[in-house]
Amino acid sequence: MIIVDAHCDTITKIMEKGTQLRKNDCHVDIDRLKAKGNYVQFFAAFIDPAYCQAYALKRALQIIDEFYRQIEVNKDDIMICCNYNDIEEAVKANKIAAVLSIEGGEALQGDLGVLRMLYRLGVRSICLTWNHRNEIADGVKDESSGGGLTPFGREVVKEMNRLGMLIDLSHISKTGFWDVLECTSAPVIVSHSNAQRLCAHRRNLTDKQIMAVKDNGGVIGINLYPEFLNNSKEATIKDIINHIEYIASLAGPDHIGLGADFDGVDGLPAGINGVQDIEKIFNELAKLNYSSENIEKFAGKNFLRVIQNVL
Template sequence: MIIVDAHCDTITTIMDTGEQLCENKGHIDLKRLKEYDSFVQFFAAFISPNHAKMGALCRAIDIIDRLYREIEINKDDISLCRNYDDILAATKANKIAAILTIEGGDALEGSLSALRMLYELGVRAITLTWNYRNQIADGVADAITGGGLTPFGKDVVAEMNRLGMMVDVSHLSEAGFWDVINCSTAPIIASHSNAKKICNHRRNLTDEQLLALKKNGGVTGINLCPDFICSDTKASMKHVIEHIEYIVALTGEDTIGLGADYDGIDATPEGLEGVQCINNLLNELLKLNYSEALVNKIAGQNFLRVIKRVLTN
């Protein structure tokens, strides 16, 4: 089994705490990741609203540089991967497969040249917005305007399709989501978003969005932020599984994966306090008579399918 977690903020967080990737007090470190036979971890360079206003590209470069330095220090345990073959090579060598992403298209600062250079640095997915409006689109916090992709945003999606990068619609306004669905020529991802029917939060996806994601061939990653899981009680593994069950029942087996949002959330569901607990979730699904094939899809095969299709170079 290859496990894929499509979103964490660990690198950004350890920059702020002064800790190291090999071992830290956060939700993810290499010591815990290495407990798994094969693990693919997306590492996001998070562009906070403060940095989005000024120096967004420089902030992205700083975070990317930190990931590069951590990989160099721990090169026997982790490898930066740019495509599906790189992932297979890393897991075969018993290394963590790292996928570099950016959370917040503010990092482009309105430049397709910046997009292309970030691709050359190894960025393979971009979350187009982080809640708020930027040069690409409106985020979920600005959805009241009805705004979707800007003309520049449509150019960004087209260029990401051409380069072979995953377009990530988590945090994007609903109008922006539909614009991406209509203009992307490749499967897209919602790296860390849940089912709105189960928890009515602006960050979650409607049934119509989930069905469109299915038709597109994309995947959504279950987010472990308690606010996105349930609103009226303490979040637990049971509530996480409710989202998984709902999405599987609605869209089938191929649209669901993991996008924990570890180190980007202040709290976790009971029983899922860190990456060391992911196996607990998968084992619980098996106990509930989920087939081994379906659990493998949720664990990583669905995201791996998109990676293989989209990351061509």
């Protein structure tokens, strides 16, 4: 079974802590990923609002540089993957497949040329906004304005389609969400968001949005942050299963994946302390008599399908 986690903030976290990707006390490190077997980990360069607007691109490049430095130091066990064939090669070589993403389109600083250069640096997914408004669209914290994609944002969507990049709709305003689905010619991902019907957080998706992702052929990555699972600081694996089952009941089993948000959250469900515990989710699904086929879809096959289609 191949596991795909579509979002973690580990590179930023190890930069802040001055530690290493090989072994650390964060949620993710190479030793624990290797112990899991076949693993595809998206590593996000998170553009904190403190670095916007003037230093957004510089911050992105600093994080990308750290990503490459860690890959080089540990190249016997992890490799950067820019497409599905690279992931296959990594799995055959018993290496972790690392996919580089950006969380926050502020990094583009309103320039399509920057987007193309980031692609050349290996970036294969961009979360168009974080919580706030940028040159591309409004984030969820600014959605009261009703703003969606800007004219530049529409150009970004089209250029990402042309290049072959995953458009990530976590954090974007509802109007922006619908604008992207109207504009894109490729499946999207919602890398780390849950079901709003079960947890009424603005970061989660409405039933209508969930069905739209299904119709688009995209995938939703379940976020493990308790506040996105049940509106509290505490959650259990049962809460995670509830979101998986709810989305599956609406959209079927082909549009659910994992977007743990490791090292980007200040709490996790009881029993999950990091990537070492990720299989507890799949074991619980097996106890509930989910087929091995569907468990493999949730674990990684659904995201791999979109990766193969888009990248």
